[in-house]
Amino acid sequence: SAVISQKPSRDICQRGTSLTIQCQVDSQVTMMFWYRQQPGQSLTLIATANQGSEATYESGFVIDKFPISRPNLTFSTLTVSNMSPEDSSIYLCSARGWQETQYFGPGTRLLVL
Amino acid sequence: GENVEQHPSTLSVQEGDSAVIKCTYSDSASNYFPWYKQELGKRPQLIIDIRSNVGEKKDQRIAVTLNKTAKHFSLHITETQPEDSAVYFCAATSYDKVIFGPGTSLSVIP
Numbered sequence: 001s002a003v004i005s006q007k008p009s010r011d012i013c014q015r016g017t018s019l020t021i022q023c024q025v026d027s028q029v030t031m032m033f034w035y036r037q038q039p040g041q042s043l044t045l046i047a048t049a050n051q052g053s054e055a056t057y058e059s060g061f062v063i064d065k066f067p068i069s070r071p072n073l074t075f076s077t078l079t080v081s082n083m084s085p086e087d088s089s090i091y092l093c094s095a096r097g098w099q100e101t102q103y104f105g106p107g108t109r110l111l112v113l
Numbered sequence: 114g115e116n117v118e119q120h121p122s123t124l125s126v127q128e129g130d131s132a133v134i135k136c137t138y139s140d141s142a143s144n145y146f147p148w149y150k151q152e153l154g155k156r157p158q159l160i161i162d163i164r165s166n167v168g169e170k171k172d173q174r175i176a177v178t179l180n181k182t183a184k185h186f187s188l189h190i191t192e193t194q195p196e197d198s199a200v201y202f203c204a205a206t207s208y209d210k211v212i213f214g215p216g217t218s219l220s221v222i223p
Contacts, residue, residue, distance in 0.1 A: 058210075
């Protein structure tokens with residue numbers, strides 16, 4: 001199974017600022033994803049991080065607000081831009097190996113004041 | 114796109130009893146159905162999965178069934194233990210994307 005790390009684990013930010021979350025996988029994976037989880041809610045897919053090209057965003061999420069990079073097979077970043085209190089959430093990185101099994105990072109807990 | 118529904122939203126059982134969680138999906142192209150367990154403050158953990166060419170799969174006290182015709186799949190936990198208490202998410206994979214159901218909060222009462 002893939003081991004996924006994220007940093008920071010948590011942060012408190014001021015509105016209008018941006019935060020970049022890093023995700024590192026310990027082995028090569030086929031696909032990487034970013035999810036958002038509001039407290040007590042399910043996981044919502046933000047986008048698929050594509051290696052060397054633009055991410056594929058789900059309905060309701062746009063590149064200007066959530067720019068994503070994936071420069072290689074094992075690393076990706078998600079930036080939450082121009083933050084507002086509504087962006088307070090847990091952001092989870094996820095990766096899928098060759099056998100379709102998908103694993104999750106520990107999450108980044110973001111609070112925007 | 115894919116839509117996954119899940120019932121019940123909360124479930125309480127006595128220790129030793131069985132728990133059943135049911136899900137439905139909308140996209141007939143979905144072919145992979147994982148189940149995740151999430152304890153408070155922790156990441157989702159895969160507990161069992163089933164592919165569309167299989168009707169049932171079992172792993173110790175956990176089993177999953179799939180009815181492709183009806184687009185239903187279910188999680189069965191037997192001989193429940195207090196450590197089974199968590200939120201359980203069903204999910205369906207369609208076009209390489211895993212879409213999650215809303216979750217079931219399971220409480221096992223000692």
